[in-house]
Amino acid sequence: MSMALNAIQIQGLVKRFGDFTAVDGIDLDIKEGEIFGLLGPNGAGKSTTVNMILGLISPTSGRVLVNGIDMSKNPQKARNEIGIVTQETVVEAELTAEQNLRIFGRLYHIPPEELERDIDFALELSDLTGFRHAYAGTFSGGMKRRLEVSKSLMHAPKILLLDEPTTGLDVQNRTQIWNLLREINRTQNITIVMTTQYLEEADQLCNRIGIVDHGKLIALGTPSELRQRIGMSNVIEISADREALPKLAAICRKIGLEPKLLSNKVVAPGGARATENIEKVIKAISESKIKIQNISMHEPTIDDVFIKLTGSEARDTTGSFKSGRVGMMRGR
Amino acid sequence: MGFIGDTYTLFLREMLIFKKNIRVNLPRSLIFPLIFIVLLGSFGNTPKNVPVAVVNYDNGQAALNFINLMQGSSAVKVVSQTTQQGAMALLSRGTVAGVLVIPSGFSGGQEGNVYLYLDNSQPQSAEVVGATVDATAAKVGAGTVADNVNGGGRGLVSVISSYVFGAKSNYLSFVVGGLIIMVASFGAIFSAGFTLLSDRELGNLKAFLITPINKFSILLSKIAYGTFQSLLSAYIGLVIGLLYGATIGAGILGLLELIWIVFLVGLGFSALAIALAARVKQIQTYALVGQTVAMPLAFLGGAFVPVNLLPNFLLPVVAVNPLTYAVNAVRDIMIKGVLPINTLVSTSAILAVFTGVMMVLAYLLFRNTGEHL
Numbered sequence: 001m002s003m004a005l006n007a008i009q010i011q012g013l014v015k016r017f018g019d020f021t022a023v024d025g026i027d028l029d030i031k032e033g034e035i036f037g038l039l040g041p042n043g044a045g046k047s048t049t050v051n052m053i054l055g056l057i058s059p060t061s062g063r064v065l066v067n068g069i070d071m072s073k074n075p076q077k078a079r080n081e082i083g084i085v086t087q088e089t090v091v092e093a094e095l096t097a098e099q100n101l102r103i104f105g106r107l108y109h110i111p112p113e114e115l116e117r118d119i120d121f122a123l124e125l126s127d128l129t130g131f132r133h134a135y136a137g138t139f140s141g142g143m144k145r146r147l148e149v150s151k152s153l154m155h156a157p158k159i160l161l162l163d164e165p166t167t168g169l170d171v172q173n174r175t176q177i178w179n180l181l182r183e184i185n186r187t188q189n190i191t192i193v194m195t196t197q198y199l200e201e202a203d204q205l206c207n208r209i210g211i212v213d214h215g216k217l218i219a220l221g222t223p224s225e226l227r228q229r230i231g232m233s234n235v236i237e238i239s240a241d242r243e244a245l246p247k248l249a250a251i252c253r254k255i256g257l258e259p260k261l262l263s264n265k266v267v268a269p270g271g272a273r274a275t276e277n278i279e280k281v282i283k284a285i286s287e288s289k290i291k292i293q294n295i296s297m298h299e300p301t302i303d304d305v306f307i308k309l310t311g312s313e314a315r316d317t318t319g320s321f322k323s324g325r326v327g328m329m330r331g332r
Numbered sequence: 333m334g335f336i337g338d339t340y341t342l343f344l345r346e347m348l349i350f351k352k353n354i355r356v357n358l359p360r361s362l363i364f365p366l367i368f369i370v371l372l373g374s375f376g377n378t379p380k381n382v383p384v385a386v387v388n389y390d391n392g393q394a395a396l397n398f399i400n401l402m403q404g405s406s407a408v409k410v411v412s413q414t415t416q417q418g419a420m421a422l423l424s425r426g427t428v429a430g431v432l433v434i435p436s437g438f439s440g441g442q443e444g445n446v447y448l449y450l451d452n453s454q455p456q457s458a459e460v461v462g463a464t465v466d467a468t469a470a471k472v473g474a475g476t477v478a479d480n481v482n483g484g485g486r487g488l489v490s491v492i493s494s495y496v497f498g499a500k501s502n503y504l505s506f507v508v509g510g511l512i513i514m515v516a517s518f519g520a521i522f523s524a525g526f527t528l529l530s531d532r533e534l535g536n537l538k539a540f541l542i543t544p545i546n547k548f549s550i551l552l553s554k555i556a557y558g559t560f561q562s563l564l565s566a567y568i569g570l571v572i573g574l575l576y577g578a579t580i581g582a583g584i585l586g587l588l589e590l591i592w593i594v595f596l597v598g599l600g601f602s603a604l605a606i607a608l609a610a611r612v613k614q615i616q617t618y619a620l621v622g623q624t625v626a627m628p629l630a631f632l633g634g635a636f637v638p639v640n641l642l643p644n645f646l647l648p649v650v651a652v653n654p655l656t657y658a659v660n661a662v663r664d665i666m667i668k669g670v671l672p673i674n675t676l677v678s679t680s681a682i683l684a685v686f687t688g689v690m691m692v693l694a695y696l697l698f699r700n701t702g703e704h705l
Binding site: 051054055056057075076077079080082084086087088090092094095099103104106107108109135 | 539
């Protein structure tokens with residue numbers, strides 16, 4: 001019965017590039033105050049959707065409302081409602097931390113008398129007060145990302161959209177960004193929408209997750225809801241050389257499992273009798289004399305949900321896209 | 333504030349980056365003019381078949397001999413004119429590089445003068461004409477017996493040369509005049525284009541596009557930055573040129589006119605740069621595109637060599653190239669010492685039209701830039 005307002009409403013969103021339909025009719029409401037994760041394999045239409053939310057490209061049909069404001073009709077007003085951290089870290093290496101903040105503050109038309117205070121606050125928020133006059137080019141990846149996050153919050157937006165905010169960061173820096181995001185979500189009630197390829201990140205951070213594939217929203221729910229969708233059975237995972245993978249998948253299929261081929265492993269939900277099934281698989285592998293590196297069974301993660309739904313891994317490892325697709329086609 | 337304010341903020345940002353990189357930016361603007369002036373300023377090439385108007389008020393045999401001898405060398409091409417006024421008109425239009433006047437009574441006396449007027453805004457050509465006439469005078473002056481028997485010979489001939497445009501003939505001023513316009517156009521094409529490209533590559537362009545500003549203030553700030561770079565490059569080129577010995581015939585007023593011309597070139601070529609860069613994704617590609625456009629335009633605008641030395645089939649390109657007019661105006665200012673007001677107006681108009689067309693083109697190509705990130 002909660003009357004949560006919608007921060008972002010995506011209605012019947014379609015984007016075609018020539019014959020190619022990148023986004024194929026997405027409807028999605030992101031509630032005020034939530035942390036929402038948008039997931040999807042490369043080429044799924046995730047970036048195109050984000051670019052339409054940002055008003056960088058205009059939809060073929062459908063619309064995006066940001067705090068009720070239509071992005072296509074009133075982009076300048078809608079953009080004031082939203083802060084953005086893009087995939088590329090765009091703090092300017094050749095400007096100091098302060099100059100970076102000042103230029104963007106001015107572009108967001110923050111009045112000069114407020115700007116100085118906002119710059120101080122942003123430096124504090126990003127823990128960079130001591131680096132005010134240092135050139136951003138000298139910063140570590142984590143410092144740059146923190147500066148960027150606080151830069152995007154200078155104009156006090158109600159929504160913060162982050163496109164892969166922790167890609168390329170080490171564990172320590174990633175944790176710092178998570179804490180920063182949780183803090184601004186809690187203390188300033190800012191709705192956070194993020195795309196990520198780290199599924200454990202979505203699992204830990206997001207209240208709700210949407211999975212996009214082939215331009216469609218194929219799953220939507222809390223992380224635990226999504227985990228339940230895969231049937232709660234444990235997952236069997238076999239790593240081996242790439243050439244051996246199709247044979248391993250065939251073995252799984254013979255036993256009655258539904259395997260997916262990934263770049264360096266075969267993954268299959270174990271079913272109701274997972275323990276029995278893994279024994280059968282081990283026996284069959286040893287009979288077939290196929291060399292494997294590892295075989296294991298674990299509780300389902302968001303990764304498994306993602307693999308089951310999209311047939312591919314979220315992370316961009318060379319070749320995974322292709323083999324993932326092949327696996328998916330066979331799975332169907 | 334609004335549009336102008338946003339443009340100013342973005343321009344400010346370009347200037348902050350420029351300042352940060354000044355140790356690279358300044359030498360880059362310095363090296364090119366220095367090499368250009370030192371190398372090109374030190375030697376000229378020798379043109380052939382330089383057109384010379386000849387006004388023969390004498391029509392005696394000695395005068396005809398003089399003209400025939402002159403024509404015998406492949407250095408000059410004689411264009412006969414009946415009146416001095418007509419010949420001088422050709423000279424001021426740049427159709428001929430010199431006017432030779434043979435006064436009546438030339439064939440009669442033992443000694444005589446010929447009058448030579450040279451266009452020092454075409455220093456190489458003027459030099460060739462002067463040398464040819466001097467050589468001819470020497471030959472005629474040492475007239476052979478046969479000539480005398482025929483009644484066509486005569487004694488000593490003095491060549492009285494004068495330059496039509498007050499200032500001294502100065503090949504260096506010629507080079508520097510071309511150089512200024514060349515570095516101005518290069519400065520615009522490369523700075524405005526590269527900053528757009530690097531902003532696109534680094535994601536800054538996207539970052540600006542998602543702020544609530546009008547995206548054309550991005551375009552305008554790049555054009556402003558390109559124009560700044562044009563003025564800076566031209567200024568450095570001019571200072572080096574002046575230190576090396578070039579002169580500005582038209583003085584302080586001329587300097588102001590020169591800055592104005594450079595400003596218009598900067599504006600037009602920065603807009604051209606944005607139009608060229610609007611759909612290019614890679615810096616390397618733009619470097620190629622920029623070179624392909626910048627070099628020929630500078631060359632065909634007469635920045636290196638006088639356009640009257642170019643083959644005929646290139647002349648239409650010369651005529652539509654805005655740099656031709658800019659180069660001519662700057663040379664008028666530096667060498668002729670005066671830029672007639674109507675030339676200033678027509679040159680400004682041509683450059684303004686060029687700028688306008690390029691701005692519209694840049695606008696159209698940049699309009700959907702969000703789709704081309």
